[in-house]
Amino acid sequence: MIINIIITIYFIEFVILIILIDFSFSLFAFIFPFLKKYLHLMLSISGKLYLFFSGCRIKIDGKTIIDKNKPYLIISNHQSAFDIFALYTTLFPLQFKWFIKKSLFYTPFLGTFLHVVGYIPIDRKDKYSSISAIKKAINYIKNNMPVLMFPEGTRSLKDTIGEFKPGGTVIAERTGVDILPVVIKNTLNIYKKGSKIINPSLIKVKVLKPVKTKNISKKEVKNFLPYLRKMMLKEYEKL
Numbered sequence: 639m640i641i642n643i644i645i646t647i648y649f650i651e652f653v654i655l656i657i658l659i660d661f662s663f664s665l666f667a668f669i670f671p672f673l674k675k676y677l678h679l680m681l682s683i684s685g686k687l688y689l690f691f692s693g694c695r696i697k698i699d700g701k702t703i704i705d706k707n708k709p710y711l712i713i714s715n716h717q718s719a720f721d722i723f724a725l726y727t728t729l730f731p732l733q734f735k736w737f738i739k740k741s742l743f744y745t746p747f748l749g750t751f752l753h754v755v756g757y758i759p760i761d762r763k764d765k766y767s768s769i770s771a772i773k774k775a776i777n778y779i780k781n782n783m784p785v786l787m788f789p790e791g792t793r794s795l796k797d798t799i800g801e802f803k804p805g806g807t808v809i810a811e812r813t814g815v816d817i818l819p820v821v822i823k824n825t826l827n828i829y830k831k832g833s834k835i836i837n838p839s840l841i842k843v844k845v846l847k848p849v850k851t852k853n854i855s856k857k858e859v860k861n862f863l864p865y866l867r868k869m870m871l872k873e874y875e876k877l
Contacts, residue, residue: 639835645693646836652691656684661747664754677755678733685726693838694720694828698728700845703818706732709782710818710848711775711809715799715870716788718825720841725786728820728843735778736786737771740764762791762803772805779813789863797826799871802863811859814852820845821870823877842877846870 660680667673689696712734714725740759743749752759758778760771775785787809789802799821810817823842849866 642835642837645691645838646834649688649692649836653688656687657747657751660684660751664751668754674754674756677751679731681755682726682730685723685730688723689720689727689841692720692828692836694723694841695838696724696727696841696843698843698845700847701728703845703847704729704732708784708848709779709813709815710734710784711779711806711813711815711851712736712784712786712818712820713789713806713866713870714786714820715794715822715874716790716792717794717822718828718830720825720828721788721822724822724825724841724843725820728845729786732784734784734786735775737775737788740767758785768805772808775809776812779809779815784818785809789866793831794826795831799867799874802867804863806866807859807862810851810862811854814854816848816850816852817866818845818848819866819870821873821877823874844873844877846873 660677663673663680664677667677712725712729714721735757737758737760738752740761743752743759758771758774759767761767775787778785787806789806790800791803794800806817809815821844824839825841827837828839828841829836846869851862854862
């Protein structure tokens with residue numbers, strides 16, 4: 639327990655430092671737009687460092703499947719903020735945008751960075767916000783930029799993969815883009831909601847083969863979400 643408290647203190651100090659560095663860089667990128675292409679690289683490096691300073695290790699299977707030149711719709715299960723660090727590490731050097739809770743865009747320092755890097759704000763309780771976010775994601779993909787989303791809509795508080803929301807199928811149907819499923823396990827208990835202590839763990843990640851969606855029929859769309867969830871849950875239970 640004492641070791642975990644020490645790890646947590648150092649981790650929080652490091653997070654504050656990185657947020658301030660990212661914020662400072664985002665201001666330069668706002669003034670000098672050519673720097674924006676380096677923002678995602680900074681976050682990828684930060685993700686690896688977050689895992690290191692938290693005492694977590696990561697095991698990645700299937701990374702070679704990723705084609706950095708393809709505009710995937712990336713979907714992943716979600717149990718903890720550490721999923722995000724694991725995804726930055728796993729998907730690197732793939733550039734991508736992702737859906738982020740809209741309230742975070744109003745967070746001091748961090749919010750400025752999120753705005754400048756161009757991530758997608760979404761308030762899932764607001765229908766118009768969700769529609770706007772989906773349209774923005776479709777536009778990114780049509781411009782060859784991959785998009786990451788958590789189809790469960792929020793963190794799962796159980797050791798499983800929750801039901802998927804329909805937003806992903808709308809994006810797939812409108813773009814015909816390949817879906818890249820990524821399964822993450824062992825982040826649930828690292829930093830639970832309401833917890834103040836980090837419990838380091840071995841995070842397991844598996845990248846699955848892309849799923850084709852081009853020319854998918856309306857009948858297939860209805861069964862698509864259950865199919866994806868079943869496939870990912872099967873791999874989750876194997877990890």
